Amino acid sequence: EAGVTQSPTHLIKTRGQQATLRCSPISGHTSVYWYQQALGLGLQFLLWYDEGEERNRGNFPPRFSGRQFPNYSSELNVNALELEDSALYLCASSLVGQRNSPLHFGNGTRLTVT
Amino acid sequence: AQKITQTQPGMFVQEKEAVTLDCTYDTSDPSYGLFWYKQPSSGEMIFLIYQGSYDQQNATEGRYSLNFQKARKSANLVISASQLGDSAMYFCAMRPLGGNKLVFGAGTILRVKS
Numbered sequence: 001e002a003g004v005t006q007s008p009t010h011l012i013k014t015r016g017q018q019a020t021l022r023c024s025p026i027s028g029h030t031s032v033y034w035y036q037q038a039l040g041l042g043l044q045f046l047l048w049y050d051e052g053e054e055r056n057r058g059n060f061p062p063r064f065s066g067r068q069f070p071n072y073s074s075e076l077n078v079n080a081l082e083l084e085d086s087a088l089y090l091c092a093s094s095l096v097g098q099r100n101s102p103l104h105f106g107n108g109t110r111l112t113v114t
Numbered sequence: 115a116q117k118i119t120q121t122q123p124g125m126f127v128q129e130k131e132a133v134t135l136d137c138t139y140d141t142s143d144p145s146y147g148l149f150w151y152k153q154p155s156s157g158e159m160i161f162l163i164y165q166g167s168y169d170q171q172n173a174t175e176g177r178y179s180l181n182f183q184k185a186r187k188s189a190n191l192v193i194s195a196s197q198l199g200d201s202a203m204y205f206c207a208m209r210p211l212g213g214n215k216l217v218f219g220a221g222t223i224l225r226v227k228s
Contacts, residue, residue: 103159
């Protein structure tokens with residue numbers, strides 16, 4: 001069974017540009033989560049999508065947005081990039097409705113803003 | 115709101131010895147799940163072990179066990195017979211059983227010495 005896949009692995013952008021990160025969940029998982037992990041810090045919750053809808057959002061500005069497609073894959077968009085957006089962005093998927101279902105993470109996209 | 119506290123920024127352990135990584139949590143939810151993840155230097159998040167708040171027994175998965183003390187709101191991870199490959203960042207996380215996103219602690223870096 002294929003795990004959660006993220007692309008690209010690395011992304012280098014300049015301040016003010018837009019970044020698009022992509023995620024494909026494990027087959028059968030309808031929920032997709034996005035987390036930001038800045039260097040040396042823990043994981044900060046960004047967004048949760050399920051069945052194509054945004055279900056929850058973390059404490060991030062509106063320039064962080066995304067969507068989930070009918071095949072449950074997801075895209076994270078970051079507009080007007082700032083230097084502090086440099087981080088590892090982790091996508092995860094899970095089954096909904098099972099209390100002990102862990103989040104399964106991809107290998108992440110490392111975004112560098114110069 | 116949920117909060118996870120990991121008070122040990124870094125830990126050292128001798129190969130083949132056991133080590134305990136501390137995790138305390140704060141929640142007003144009556145039901146919740148507790149998770150531990152391992153993050154090697156490569157960045158991927160690896161699910162290790164799960165404990166439900168109403169589980170009667172402490173969870174075990176191979177060399178990993180969870181010392182769950184509900185009254186103290188602690189869920190410490192015990193790694194037995196440490197191996198060099200155990201060197202990584204370890205995160206404790208919590209999810210209310212009615213919710214979906216995981217809330218993570220700041221993590222503990224574990225270094226196994228030969």
